[in-house]
Amino acid sequence: MESTLYTINQKRLLQTLAVSSSIGPSKNGGLHRLALTEQDREMRDQLKKWFVEAGLSVRVDDFGNMYGRRTGKQEEGPVLAMGSHMDSQPSGGKFDGVLGVLTALEVIRTLNELGLETEYPIEIVNFTNEEGARFGPPMLGSGGIAEAFSKEYIYNIKDKEGTSFAEALRQIEYKGEEQNRLTNLLGFIELHIEQGPILAKENVDIGIVEGVQGMSWLNVEVKGESNHAGPTPMEDRKDALLSASKMISKINELHKEIKGLKTTVGQLDVYPNVPNVIPGSVSFSVDIRHEKDEVRKHAVERMKEQLSTMAFTNNADVVIQTTWNSDAVTFSNHMKEYMEQSAAARGYSSKRLFSGPGHDAKYIRHMAPAGMIFLPSQHGQSHNEKELTLEEDIEKGANVLLDVILKCTKQKIENIEVRNID
Amino acid sequence: MESTLYTINQKRLLQTLAVSSSIGPSKNGGLHRLALTEQDREMRDQLKKWFVEAGLSVRVDDFGNMYGRRTGKQEEGPVLAMGSHMDSQPSGGKFDGVLGVLTALEVIRTLNELGLETEYPIEIVNFTNEEGARFGPPMLGSGGIAEAFSKEYIYNIKDKEGTSFAEALRQIEYKGEEQNRLTNLLGFIELHIEQGPILAKENVDIGIVEGVQGMSWLNVEVKGESNHAGPTPMEDRKDALLSASKMISKINELHKEIKGLKTTVGQLDVYPNVPNVIPGSVSFSVDIRHEKDEVRKHAVERMKEQLSTMAFTNNADVVIQTTWNSDAVTFSNHMKEYMEQSAAARGYSSKRLFSGPGHDAKYIRHMAPAGMIFLPSQHGQSHNEKELTLEEDIEKGANVLLDVILKCTKQKIENIEVRNID
Numbered sequence: 001m002e003s004t005l006y007t008i009n010q011k012r013l014l015q016t017l018a019v020s021s022s023i024g025p026s027k028n029g030g031l032h033r034l035a036l037t038e039q040d041r042e043m044r045d046q047l048k049k050w051f052v053e054a055g056l057s058v059r060v061d062d063f064g065n066m067y068g069r070r071t072g073k074q075e076e077g078p079v080l081a082m083g084s085h086m087d088s089q090p091s092g093g094k095f096d097g098v099l100g101v102l103t104a105l106e107v108i109r110t111l112n113e114l115g116l117e118t119e120y121p122i123e124i125v126n127f128t129n130e131e132g133a134r135f136g137p138p139m140l141g142s143g144g145i146a147e148a149f150s151k152e153y154i155y156n157i158k159d160k161e162g163t164s165f166a167e168a169l170r171q172i173e174y175k176g177e178e179q180n181r182l183t184n185l186l187g188f189i190e191l192h193i194e195q196g197p198i199l200a201k202e203n204v205d206i207g208i209v210e211g212v213q214g215m216s217w218l219n220v221e222v223k224g225e226s227n228h229a230g231p232t233p234m235e236d237r238k239d240a241l242l243s244a245s246k247m248i249s250k251i252n253e254l255h256k257e258i259k260g261l262k263t264t265v266g267q268l269d270v271y272p273n274v275p276n277v278i279p280g281s282v283s284f285s286v287d288i289r290h291e292k293d294e295v296r297k298h299a300v301e302r303m304k305e306q307l308s309t310m311a312f313t314n315n316a317d318v319v320i321q322t323t324w325n326s327d328a329v330t331f332s333n334h335m336k337e338y339m340e341q342s343a344a345a346r347g348y349s350s351k352r353l354f355s356g357p358g359h360d361a362k363y364i365r366h367m368a369p370a371g372m373i374f375l376p377s378q379h380g381q382s383h384n385e386k387e388l389t390l391e392e393d394i395e396k397g398a399n400v401l402l403d404v405i406l407k408c409t410k411q412k413i414e415n416i417e418v419r420n421i422d
Numbered sequence: 423m424e425s426t427l428y429t430i431n432q433k434r435l436l437q438t439l440a441v442s443s444s445i446g447p448s449k450n451g452g453l454h455r456l457a458l459t460e461q462d463r464e465m466r467d468q469l470k471k472w473f474v475e476a477g478l479s480v481r482v483d484d485f486g487n488m489y490g491r492r493t494g495k496q497e498e499g500p501v502l503a504m505g506s507h508m509d510s511q512p513s514g515g516k517f518d519g520v521l522g523v524l525t526a527l528e529v530i531r532t533l534n535e536l537g538l539e540t541e542y543p544i545e546i547v548n549f550t551n552e553e554g555a556r557f558g559p560p561m562l563g564s565g566g567i568a569e570a571f572s573k574e575y576i577y578n579i580k581d582k583e584g585t586s587f588a589e590a591l592r593q594i595e596y597k598g599e600e601q602n603r604l605t606n607l608l609g610f611i612e613l614h615i616e617q618g619p620i621l622a623k624e625n626v627d628i629g630i631v632e633g634v635q636g637m638s639w640l641n642v643e644v645k646g647e648s649n650h651a652g653p654t655p656m657e658d659r660k661d662a663l664l665s666a667s668k669m670i671s672k673i674n675e676l677h678k679e680i681k682g683l684k685t686t687v688g689q690l691d692v693y694p695n696v697p698n699v700i701p702g703s704v705s706f707s708v709d710i711r712h713e714k715d716e717v718r719k720h721a722v723e724r725m726k727e728q729l730s731t732m733a734f735t736n737n738a739d740v741v742i743q744t745t746w747n748s749d750a751v752t753f754s755n756h757m758k759e760y761m762e763q764s765a766a767a768r769g770y771s772s773k774r775l776f777s778g779p780g781h782d783a784k785y786i787r788h789m790a791p792a793g794m795i796f797l798p799s800q801h802g803q804s805h806n807e808k809e810l811t812l813e814e815d816i817e818k819g820a821n822v823l824l825d826v827i828l829k830c831t832k833q834k835i836e837n838i839e840v841r842n843i844d
Contacts, residue, residue: 089694089696089699090694090696091648091694131696132696132697132698133694133696136696136697138698194653195650195652195653196650196652196653196654197653197654197658213652215652217697225803225806226513226805226806227802227803227804227805227806228617228618228778228779228804228805229684229686229688229709229711229778229779230617230618230635230637230684230709230711230777230778230779230780231616231617231618231619231620231777231778231779231802231804232618232619232684232778232802233619233684234674234677234683234684234685236619236802239674239686241670241687241688241690242670242671242674242687244667245666245667245668245670245671246667246671248663248664248667249664249667249668249671252656252661252664255656261656262651262652262654262655262656263656264651264661264697264698264699264700265663265664265701266651266663266692266695266696266697266698266699266700266701267692267695267696267697268663268690268692268695268701269695270688270689270690272511272512272513272555272805273688273689273690273691274511274512274553274554274555274688274689274805275554275558275639275686275688275689275707275709276554276560276686276688276709276779276805277511277686277688277805278686278688278805279687279688279690280806285697286697287651287652287697287698289651289652355652355653356650356651356652356653356654357650357651357652357653357698358652380649380653380654380658381647381649382649382650382653383648383649383650383694383696383698383699384647384648384649384702
């Protein structure tokens with residue numbers, strides 16, 4: 001690592017974080033800042049101001065991804081990027097995503113203060129709709145520029161009120177140009193909270209992310225028959241919610257059969273959803289994850305089989321659609337080594353671990369070498385207002401990010417590594 | 423019965439019904455005309471026009487209940503009322519409630535055409551919010567004037583968007599005066615579709631309603647813990663939807679233990695309801711019905727016990743509230759006899775049966791003698807766009823209603839009967 005260890009300004013970073021926490025606050029101390037809403041616009045306007053104050057040139061691409069660029073000695077050379085996302089879940093936490101963008105900003109402010117010029121330009125990125133809470137699937141901004149989704153597909157995704165992604169982008173005035181997308185990329189680094197209990201439980205300072213689990217999203221539509229609750233005999237009913245309930249129990253049990261599998265039914269809507277009407281149809285989501293792609297694919301097939309059988313025996317119809325698939329990825333080995341070296345040099349403990357959730361870095365990994373730094377999340381809580389990362393851990397994470405950025409801008413990471421890892 | 427049998431005008435009745443079906447139509451041939459919405463206002467304006475054209479004096483009370491009054495020889499004498507409701511479920515049927523009001527209108531038009539003056543005045547009533555789909559519980563208009571609910575309670579009930587009943591009444595400009603409520607009542611007759619399969623299955627023309635089942639509504643709130651779907655190990659989860667699903671299966675099985683019991687979970691809302699978040703809380707409704715009040719009350723207690731035990735074993739918290747109770751009622755024996763006599767005189771088949779659903783007549787029963795005529799509903803479907811009552815059955819029902827009205831206006835039904843039946 002660097003012989004000189006520079007240090008970020010913890011106080012300045014926490015003050016900046018406090019401003020973010022005040023934009024779109026939720027009732028119980030978290031955030032309710034869904035992608036492309038008025039709250040998101042307000043946050044973006046503030047971020048733009050910070051970028052300008054830090055001397056960065058600002059641009060926005062056609063998915064609303066925001067970039068702040070700091071020039072390098074080789075201004076035409078490849079770009080080193082870092083960042084994450086500023087949108088939140090409904091009643092989500094203050095740290096998820098936000099830390100990745102604001103520690104990146106603090107790294108730039110530190111470089112400015114030290115008067116350090118880097119070999120290659122550096123860009124901070126704020127990706128659009130990472131959470132997928134308003135527009136599903138998640139990670140549309142990073143997935144868009146990595147060409148995992150077509151522009152047409154993304155633009156036409158609608159929220160629950162029927163507003164399309166493209167309309168929402170226009171409404172908050174963050175629809176930029178396709179030519180502004182991230183390009184000529186040297187590498188990408190994302191700092192993020194763990195969103196799991198391991199680092200906090202084991203008292204580790206820095207998580208070095210091996211890769212990200214693959215995942216699939218299914219949509220299950222169960223059809224029964226709506227009827228009045230009063231007269232319809234129990235034996236004659238085709239209650240879609242009753243059938244769906246049995247399916248949910250079954251889906252939950254699949255991990256007993258397939259080791260390491262995680263299944264979640266997070267979204268469920270009943271129709272017509274009134275107390276005295278037997279539900280005529282129910283639609284629900286299934287989120288399925290596993291570190292091994294072939295195991296996950298097998299689990300999806302097994303689940304489809306089980307649900308079809310259950311629908312048959314419960315006198316209901318079922319239609320199952322796979323709405324999203326994302327294979328597992330492994331991050332850059334060079335970056336993992338740089339992170340480990342930085343942690344060791346600073347006397348921080350570190351640990352390699354896999355990521356359960358997906359992240360923007362997962363898509364950017366297909367464009368260039370990428371790496372992720374995880375910070376401990378107290379009690380492993382996230383997507384929850386109680387989510388908490390300690391101030392000293394934020395400082396440590398930002399210092400490691402600073403070290404890795406300085407290291408990476410000194411040397412090109414072999415691009416060959418992207419397609420051919422380990 | 424009458425020695426002369428008069429006949430309603432089927433064509434005119436069906437044309438009037440067709441106009442109703444065109445106001446707030448749903449996609450698949452039903453109605454989506456929730457109480458106190460713009461669609462309801464449009465229907466009310468049309469109904470008012472029809473009342474005026476039929477020479478009726480129109481008034482509206484403080485719950486938005488609409489009345490059309492035809493004078494009698496003894497104008498100060500007690501009033502004979504008939505009617506039902508014009509609001510619908512979301513994607514409900516065209517006949518539910520509507521037939522009770524429009525056959526009443528057809529009866530008045532027939533009396534006008536025949537130049538028949540009655541002993542007592544007759545009023546048609548369109549009760550507000552019978553369905554309870556927008557403002558729960560159901561039957562607020564009839565329950566309000568029967569003083570089953572206080573005015574303050576009803577006015578403060580809010581829909582899902584937070585609009586109160588009182589605000590909604592004002593928005594559609596149907597907030598009338600308390601002095602306009604139904605009063606000095608001789609009796610009340612409601613024609614309605616059966617909303618069950620019995621009459622259609624047994625090929626019976628006219629259902630004579632013995633009484634209405636008692637019912638209770640519960641609200642069950644299940645609390646777990648929201649967390650990210652990716653990293654949280656299956657064993658560490660507190661998934662509120664999984665717990666709720668198991669409870670729903672259990673609730674459904676209670677009828678195997680308690681004979682004649684009907685239980686329905688019709689409404690369920692998940693929070694935060696996004697695919698990659700483990701549900702933190704779920705709230706759902708339970709509708710419980712039985713012909714015998716004491717059995718229903720026992721079932722409610724049993725269910726509360728079972729759900730509390732399940733919450734404990736599933737690592738969740740549960741809060742159960744009874745939001746509404748309504749005891750069983752029995753209708754006027756005199757009216758049942760008049761209906762039977764009318765059907766026999768006209769050569770229609772008839773059958774006595776209990777009502778599963780509640781109806782406005784159930785509340786009005788506490789003010790005066792009341793009766794209900796049921797018409798066959800094909801395949802027993804209701805609260806459903808496929809709901810269907812055949813044209814010939816509608817005609818038969820309207821003729822019986824005409825006969826009973828003529829019979830009742832000739833003689834006061836003993837009011838003593840109200841409190842002391844069978």
